Amino acid sequence: MNRVHAGSFLTLHYRLGADQGPAFVDTFGAQPATLSLGTGELAPAVEARLIGLAEGSEQSFALPAGEAFGERHPDLVQRVQRAALDAAGDRDDDYQVGDVVRFPTPDGQASFAGIVQAVEEQSIVFDFNHPLAGRPVRFDVKLIGVLD
Helix, strand or coil: CCECCCCCEEEEEEEEEECCCCEEEECCCCCCEEEECCCCCCCHHHHHHHCCCECCCEEEEEECCCCCCCCCCHHHEEEEEHHHHHHHCCCCCCCCCCCEEEEECCCCCCEEEEEEEEECCCEEEEECCCCCCCCCEEEEEEEEEEEC
8 A cells, every 4th residue: 555755746635724714725626636745735734734644544633733834924915006006907906805916027927815804995904814823723635546
C-alpha cells in the first residue's frame, strides 16, 4: 500500500475550514482534488499531516490557531483609494463587504487577493490576510490515490 511522502502526487477529498464554522474548501461533494506535495497547493502545516498516511485512509486533524496559515497581521488590513482602483480596473465595480478582489503583483506575473472589509465614499478597506489566519483549523481528508 502506498504511503504519502514529500513529493507524492495525491488524489483526495478534503475539507479545510475554521474549527468552528463553514468549510473554506470542501471537495467531498464534488470531484476529488489532485495535487503534488511540496508545490504550495496546501499550507506546509497541512501537508505535514499527510506525510505517512496510507492510500485509502481517512483522517481528521485539528491545527492550533496560527499554525496552518500564520497569525493575523493588522498591517495587512489596508485602505485603498477608489481613484487607484478606478485607474487599475473597472470604474463601475460595485464593491460589497465580503467580496474577494484580485490584485496583480507589481511584476504582473501573479496575483493576490483581498477581502472587502468596508466600503467608504472615497476608499475601500481590504484585508489581505488569509481568511483562516490566526484561527484554529480543521482538516479532514480521504486519500484516494498516492503516486510516487
